[in-house]
Amino acid sequence: xxxxxxxxxxxxxxxxxxxxxxxxxxxxxxxxxxxxxxxxxxxxxxxxxxxxxxxxxxxxxxxxxxxxxxxxxxxxxxxxxxxxxxxxxxxxxxxxxxxxxxxxxxxxxxxxxxxxxxxxxxxxxxxxxxxxxxxxxxxxxxxxxxxxxxxxxxxxxxxxxxxxxxxxxxxxxxxxxxxxxxxxxxxxxxxxxxxxxxxxxxxxxxxxxxxxxxxxxxxxxxxxxxxxxxxxxxxxxxxxxxxxxxxxxxxxxxxxxxxxxxxxxxxxxxxxxxxxxxxxxxxxxxxxxxxxxxxxxxxxxxxxxxxxxxxxxxxxxxxxxxxxxxxxxxxxxxxxxxxxxxxxxxxxxxxxxxxxxxxxxxxxxxxxxxxxxxxxxxxxxxxxxxxxxxxxxxxxxxxxxxxxxxxxxxxxxxxxxxxxxxxxxxxxxxxxxxxxxxxxxxxxxxxxxxxxxxxxxxxxxxxxxxxxxxxxxxxxxxxxxxxxxxxxxxxxxxxxxxxxxxxxxxxxxxxxxxxxxxxxxxxxxxxxxxxxxxxxxxxxxxxxxxxxxxxxxxxxxxxxxxxxxxxxxxxxxxxxxxxxxxxxxxxxxxxxxxxxxxxxxxxxxxxxxxxxxxxxxxxxxxxxxxxxxxxxxxxxxxxxxxxxxxxxxxxxxxxxxxxxxxxxxxxxxxxxxxxxxxxxxxxxxxxxxxxxxxxxxxxxxxxxxxx
Numbered sequence: 190x191x192x193x194x195x196x197x198x199x200x201x202x203x204x205x206x207x208x209x210x211x212x213x214x215x216x217x218x219x220x221x222x223x224x225x226x227x228x229x230x231x232x233x234x235x236x237x238x239x240x241x242x243x244x245x246x247x248x249x250x251x252x253x254x255x256x257x258x259x260x261x262x263x264x265x266x267x268x269x270x271x272x273x274x275x276x277x278x279x280x281x282x283x284x285x286x287x288x289x290x291x292x293x294x295x296x297x298x299x300x301x302x303x304x305x306x307x308x309x310x311x312x313x314x315x316x317x318x319x320x321x322x323x324x325x326x327x328x329x330x331x332x333x334x335x336x337x338x339x340x341x342x343x344x345x346x347x348x349x350x351x352x353x354x355x356x357x358x359x360x361x362x363x364x365x366x367x368x369x370x371x372x373x374x375x376x377x378x379x380x381x382x383x384x385x386x387x388x389x390x391x392x393x394x395x396x397x398x399x400x401x402x403x404x405x406x407x408x409x410x411x412x413x414x415x416x417x418x419x420x421x422x423x424x425x426x427x428x429x430x431x432x433x434x435x436x437x438x439x440x441x442x443x444x445x446x447x448x449x450x451x452x453x454x455x456x457x458x459x460x461x462x463x464x465x466x467x468x469x470x471x472x473x474x475x476x477x478x479x480x481x482x483x484x485x486x487x488x489x490x491x492x493x494x495x496x497x498x499x500x501x502x503x504x505x506x507x508x509x510x511x512x513x514x515x516x517x518x519x520x521x522x523x524x525x526x527x528x529x530x531x532x533x534x535x536x537x538x539x540x541x542x543x544x545x546x547x548x549x550x551x552x553x554x555x556x557x558x559x560x561x562x563x564x565x566x567x568x569x570x571x572x573x574x575x576x577x578x579x580x581x582x583x584x585x586x587x588x589x590x591x592x593x594x595x596x597x598x599x600x601x602x603x604x605x606x607x608x609x610x611x612x613x614x615x616x617x618x619x620x621x622x623x624x625x626x627x628x629x630x631x632x633x634x635x636x637x638x639x640x641x642x643x644x645x646x647x648x649x650x651x652x653x654x655x656x657x658x659x660x661x662x663x664x665x666x667x668x669x670x671x672x673x674x675x676x677x678x679x680x681x682x683x684x685x686x687x688x689x690x691x692x693x694x695x696x697x698x699x700x701x702x703x704x705x706x707x708x709x710x711x712x713x714x715x716x717x718x719x720x721x722x723x724x725x726x727x728x729x730x731x732x733x734x735x736x737x738x739x740x741x742x743x744x745x746x747x748x749x750x751x752x753x754x755x756x757x758x759x760x761x762x763x764x765x766x767x768x769x770x771x772x773x774x775x776x777x778x779x780x781x782x783x784x785x786x787x788x789x790x791x792x793x794x795x796x797x798x799x800x801x802x803x804x805x806x807x808x809x810x811x812x813x814x815x816x817x818x819x820x821x822x823x824x825x826x827x828x829x830x831x832x833x834x835x836x837x838x839x840x841x842x843x844x845x846x847x848x849x850x851x852x853x854x855x856x857x858x859x860x861x862x863x864x865x866x867x868x869x870x871x872x873x874x875x876x877x878x879x880x881x882x883x884x885x886x887x888x889x890x891x892x893x894x895x896x
Contacts (some may be wrong), residue, residue, distance in 0.1 A: 190257065190528065191328050194318070197320055198308075198318075198530065199301075200706055201295065201299045201326060202300070202304040202305065202321065202325070202326070202347060202702030203301060205326060205329075205330045205601070205604070205605055206297045206299075206301065206329070206330065207297055208605055209330070209334075209335060209605065209608075209609070209610060210293060210296050210297055210298075210338075210610055212610070212613065214613050215290070215293050215663075216287075216289065216293075217289060217292055217615065218289065218613035218614055218615050219289055219293065219614055219615070219616050219893065220243060220292075220293050220338060220610060220612075220613050221295060221339045221612065221613065221614060222339045222612055222614065223614030224339075224666070225339040225340055225362055225649070226292070226339060226341070226614065226647055227616060227617075227648075227649040227650065227653055228268070228613070228649035228652075228653075228666050228667075229271070229292075229340070229341045229342065229551050230288065230292050230616060230653070231268075231652050231653045232269065232271050232273065232275070232279040233269055233274065233275045234288065234294070234657075235255065235256075235273035235652075235656060236252075236256075236270075236271065236272060236343075236677065237275060237278075237279050237662040238254075238656075238657060239251055239252050239253075239254050239265065240252075240275070240279075241710050242254065242713060244255055244550070246640075248288065249439070249442065250263060250442060252265065252266075252439075252441075253266055253443055254263045255652070255665070256651075256655045256656060256658065256660065256661055256662055257649050257651065257652040257661075257663075257665025257666075257789070258663065258665040258671055258673075258674075259309050259632050259661040259662055259663045259673075259698070259699075259782070260697075260849075260850055260853045261447065261450065261671060261673070261690060261853055261854070262440070262446060262671065263443055263446055263447065264447070264643050264665070265800070266439075266667065267316060267445045267447070267450075267451075267666045267667050267668075268526070268668075269342050269382065269383050269664075270380050270383070271341075271342055271380065271381065271382075272380040272381075273345070273377045273381045274295060274299070274341065274342065274345060274381055276572075277295060277298060278291055278292065280606065281294050281295060281298070288616070289616060289818075292341075294343060295476075296338070296341060296344055296573045296871060299341070299344035299345050300329050300330065300334065300344065300842075302327075302345065302347045302869075303328060303329035303334075303344075303345070303346050303347050303350075303778075304325045304328070304329040304350075305347075306347035306349075306350045306351045307324060307325040307328040307350040308321055308322070308325040308519045309351060309354050309740050310350040310351070310353055310354035310357075310575070311324050311351065311578055311763075312354075313354040313357050313358050313361075314354075314357070314578075314579075314582070316578060316581075316582050317582075319594065320578055320581045320582055320594075321578070323581070323594065323598070323601070323741070324574055324575070324577060324578030324581075324808060325386055325576075326569065326575045326601050327441070327577060327578075327597065327601060327604075328570070328574035328575075329349065329598060330601060330604045330605070331494070331495070331570050331574070331604060332472065332492075332493040332494065332495055332604060332607075332608055333492060333493075333566060333567060333570050333846060334346075335470065335472075335476050335604075335608045335610060336473060336476065336488060336492070336493065337339070337488065337490045337564075338476065338610045338612075340488075341566075341611075342382040342383075342384075342385075342565065343384070343385070345381035345382050345385065346382075346385055346387060346567050346571070347374075347381075347449075347641075348374050348375065348377070348378030348379075348381075348386070348389040349380065349385075349389060349392060349567070349568065349571045350571065350575075351374045352363065352371055352374055352375070352389060352392065352396060353396050353400075353575075355367045355370050355374065356371070356393075356396050356397060356400055356425070357400060359425075360805050361807075362401060363662060368424060368425070368427055368428055369428075369557060371393070371425075371428040372427070372428035372431040372432060373603060374389075375390065375393065375428060375429075375432040376435055376436075377388060377433060383514060384559060384561065384564045385564075385567060387437065387555045387556070387559065388564075388565055388567070388568060390429070390432065390555075391553065392568060393428070393429065393534045394425075394429075395522075397425050399518065400436050402442065408822070411605070416676060429462075429836040434453070438801045446854065447854065448493065449470065449818070449819045449854050450669075450672070450819060451558065452673060454558065454559065454560050454786045456533045456541065456547070457549055457867070458560060459532050459546070459550065459559075459560065460532050460533055461489075462489045462532070462560050462561040462562065462563060463489075463530050463531055463532025463533070463534075463546070463561075463562045463563050464490055464491075464492050464527070464530045464536065464548075464562075464563045464876075465490060465531065465536065466536070466564060466656075468486060468490055468491055468492040468493075468530075468563070468566075468618060469492050469493065469494045469499070469527065469532075470484055470493060470499075471484055471485060471492070471493055472484060472486060472491050472493045472608060473485070473486060473487055473488050473490040473491055475610075475611055476608045476610055476611065477608060477614065478518045478606070478607055478608060478609055479607065482736060489561055489563050489799070490563060491729075492527070492530060492563065492569070492570075492725060494570070494573065495600060495603050495604060495607075495776060496594065497519065497599055497600040497603050498573065498600060501577065501596065501600070502520070504575070505520060505576070505580070506520075511577065512668050513580075513583050514579075514585070515579055516576050516579050516580055519572045519573075519575050519576035519579065520567075520572070520573075522568075522570045522572040522686050523570075523572035523573045523827065523861040525545070525569075525571075525573065526565055526566065526568040526569035527566060527569040528545050528546075529544070529545055529546045529549065529562065529565050529813070529860060530546075530562060530563050530564070530565045530566040530569065531544050531546065531547050531562075532544055532546050532562040532563070533547045533550055533562070534547075544790055546565075560668055561578035565799075565824075577588070577597060581593050581594065581597065581866065582713075594648070598758055603682065609611060616653070617650060617653065617654065617735075617736050618735070618736075619653075619654045619655075619656075619736075620731065620733040620735070620736070620738075622731075622741055623730075623731035623733055624655075624658055625656075625887050626659070626731060627700075627701060627730075627731075627740075628661070628732060629658075629659040629660070630700075630769065631660045631661070631662070631700045631701055632660070632661045632662065632666065632700050632701070632702050632757060633651070633655065633661075633662050633699075633700070633701040633702070633703050633740070634663055634677065634694065634699045634701070634702045634703070635651040635654075635664045635702075635703045635705065635738075636664060636681070636702055636703065636704050637704075637705050638704050638705065638706055638707065641662060642685070643681055643685045643704065644678075644681065645664070645674065645677055645678045646705060647664070647666060647670070647674075647679060648666055649666040650705070650736075651664035651665065651703075652665055652666065653662065654703075654736075661680050662672070663677060663699065663854065664756060671675065672820050672821045672822045672823075672853075672857075673853060674822075674823055675821070675881055675882055676821045676822040676824075676882075677823035678822075678881050679822060679826055679882055680693070680694075680826065680865070681877045682879065682880070682881065683826050683827065683841075683877050684826075684840075684841055687841070688725045688726060689841055690841065691725050691726050691727060691744075692726055692743075692745050693843060694743060695726070695744070695842060696843070696846055697846060697850075698850060699743065700742065701740055701741060701742050701743065702740075702741050702743065703738050703739070703740050703741075704738065704739045704741065705736075705737060705739075706737045706738075722825070726743055726744035726746070727741040727742060727743060727744070728742045728744065729741055729743070730742045730790050734776055751801045755810070755812070755838065755894040755895060755896065756794055756894065756895040756896075757812060757892040757893075757894060758892060758893050758894075758895070759890065759891070759892055760803050760804055760805060760807065760811075760892060760893055761803075761804035761805075762801050762802060762803045762871075762891050763801070763802055764776065764777070764799060764800070764801055765800045765801065765802050766799075767785075767787070767790070767798065767799050768787045768796055768797045768799075769787045769788060771785075771787070772784070772786070775887065775888075776799075776887075776889045777888070777889070778888075779888070780887070781816055781818050781855075781856040781887045781888055782818060782886075782887065783887060784817075784818070784820075784861065784885050784886065784887050785885070785886050786883055786884070786885045787883060787884040787885070788883055791883065792878065792880045792881070792882065792883055793825065793826070793875050793877070793878065793879035793880075793882060793883060793884050794875060794878045794879075795874060795875055795876065795878070796856060796875075797825075797874070797875040797884040798872060798874040798875070799872070799873045799874075800870070800872050800873075801870075801871040801872075801873070801891070802869055802870060802871075803869040803870075803871065803891060804869070805869065806866075806867060806868070806869055807863075807866055807891075807893035807894075808893050808894075809895065809896055810862055810863065810864055810866075810893070810894040811832070811862070811863040811866040811871075811891065811892075811893060811894075812860060812861070812862055812863075812891070812892040812893070812894060813830070813861040813862075813863070813873070813889070813892075814858060814859070814860055814888075814889065814890040814891075815859045815861070815886055815888075815889055816857065816858050816886060816887045816888040816889070816890075817857040817858075817885060817886055817887055818855070818857060818887045819853070819854045819855060819857060820857060820885055821849065821853070821857035822846060822881070822882040823855060823882050823883060823884060823885035823886075824842070824844065824859050824886075825842060825849070825859070825875050825876075825884060826841070826842065826877050826879050827840045827841070827875070827876035827877040828842065828844065828861065828873055828874065828875060828876055829872075829873075829874045829875075829876045830861065830871065830874075831871070831872040831874075832863060832865075832866040832867070832868050832870070832871055833866070833867055833868030833870070834868075835865070837863055838876065839861055839876075840877075843857050843859070844858060844859055845857075845858040845859070845860065846858060869890075
């Protein structure tokens with residue numbers, strides 16, 4: 190009988206996510222939006238390849254390998270590592286022999302894992318089997334997981350109930366194995382979803398305090414101090430320490446090379462990806478089954494808890510004075526984390542006030558590196574779920590208990606019948622003939638063409654297309670845009686109709702460009718861009734009609750220009766005027782890590798300028814060196830330089846390619862040569878508007894040549 194019971198429980202754990210995720214296209218299309226789902230699939234497949242390389246060579250750097258983000262190195266960890274889901278995906282792929290079925294099944298498996306993690310917590314709390322099953326179904330099938338369907342990593346939330354339950358278990362039994370399992374859970378959660386891993390680390394310490402305060406009877410300040418300062422409590426620092434050491438060991442080499450590029454999100458960006466006060470009522474349009482625009486939101490700003498859930502919470506607050514202390518604490522925690530999910534600012538009656546998330550942003554390490562505060566709502570949902578299960582457990586009246594159980598069953602049915610994932614996309618298949626025709630050391634820049642305009646492809650197709658090859662690409666999809674990517678975006682914005690751009694791309698190590706047509710524009714007819722491209726140093730080498738991608742090779746005849754050898758003598762100077770006077774001293778402090786920024790327009794424009802007085806007239810040619818550290822995109826793309834009233838125009842100013850390729854994190858420099866300058870008054874002014882980067886320099890230097 191017990192076997193049948195537990196089999197039925199497993200059937201329920203499987204049935205609800207299956208109903209949520211399954212569709213007629215389950216076997217042929219990836220669940221998701223066609224961008225994030227393909228990115229996640231790329232990460233999963235890339236991890237399997239990297240695991241194989243790592244175990245062959247035992248070199249940790251193999252785990253960082255990625256086809257994307259050329260010329261930067263070891264960039265795989267800029268995206269979510271997702272090592273634990275990758276292992277599960279590998280097992281599912283072995284079973285199904287198909288990547289699409291394995292990916293879609295992983296969404297269901299994540300829900301089952303969440304179910305059993307909450308199930309474990311409820312059993313530790315001594316809840317009966319019925320309440321345990323109901324609570325686990327509520328936690329693992331909330332609307333939040335439907336809302337996050339495009340982000341597979343956000344489906345893995347097993348760490349919160351497991352850590353809470355393991356702390357309780359250790360307090361009861363004093364078994365050191367629980368401490369070890371906490372360490373494993375912290376790591377597995379981090380390697381499933383970075384966001385949840387960060388939240389879980391802080392939740393771990395909160396749980397220690399909560400369990401010390403909530404569970405002992407007749408708690409006093411003295412007893413609380415004894416609990417918090419006991420050896421058992423201090424032993425919890427061991428899993429935290431093991432977690433930190435493991436993450437540090439994995440990321441050390443990565444951060445050593447890429448720390449300047451690792452993003453620190455500005456607080457205004459956090460505000461964009463936050464919930465609102467009414468997000469608990471909203472759902473994304475693509476998952477909602479009932480038509481009501483007042484309840485529509487986005488993936489990043491929706492946290493619909495369900496109308497039955499809302500009614501239950503209101504009922505709880507109406508009985509607030511009669512609630513068990515544990516339930517009160519759980520509900521208060523749920524409210525706190527919902528307020529945190531609203532982000533750094535809360536809008537109240539057309540007034541903006543600082544939210545509690547600002548405290549985490551400024552004081553808690555790690556929160557400046559995340560973009561989406563709304564995801565912290567997962568903790569709010571955890572506390573709502575445990576509050577419901579606890580309330581049922583402490584309800585002693587039989588009629589009341591039956592009523593609550595019926596309500597919770599209706600709640601679970603609401604989750605299943607008010608939302609449905611309707612979006613899916615077919616993963617593309619690379620053209621192997623074209624891939625094989627490209628040399629192993631090729632670098633392909635993927636561009637999108639729309640109405641004869643080329644734009645940088647910031648989607649997930651380029652990395653997926655080149656997966657399991659040695660071909661590199663500067664493209665890559667992650668939560669940030671790299672400086673070199675912005676640099677290419679700005680070059681395209683200003684120079685895509687100039688053959689010099691493609692010559693310059695060749696010098697930057699890009700051997701091919703791949704042009705993707707919009708689906709409704711792809712045809713056999715010659716278009717304007719193809720006519721223009723005949724005058725560019727490009728040769729068509731492949732036409733992937735199924736994926737609507739044209740591959741061009743940049744001419745082999747382009748050679749690196751000879752570098753004139755000069756003896757350079759520095760010229761002293763002073764800056765007499767600038768478009769922005771703040772931090773102007775950073776241009777002359779011989780520190781490449783301090784910067785002057787010109788925010789005259791919020792982007793590069795003709796409003797950005799520097800006026801210089803030289804100490805002496807240059808005898809021959811005047812050389813100007815502009816430095817921008819790792820931020821190559823913030824160098825100017827065109828300049829007007831005035832000397833004695835004469836204006837010299839410079840378009841498509843090249844960077845110091847040789848040094849940049851050696852270390853793209855450190856070296857971003859431009860050299861400008863003025864042939865005839867018979868004045869000590871120099872004006873440097875931006876010539877072209879570039880909306881994707883401000884002008885930012887770390888240093889400026891002047892030299893005269895010996896010939």
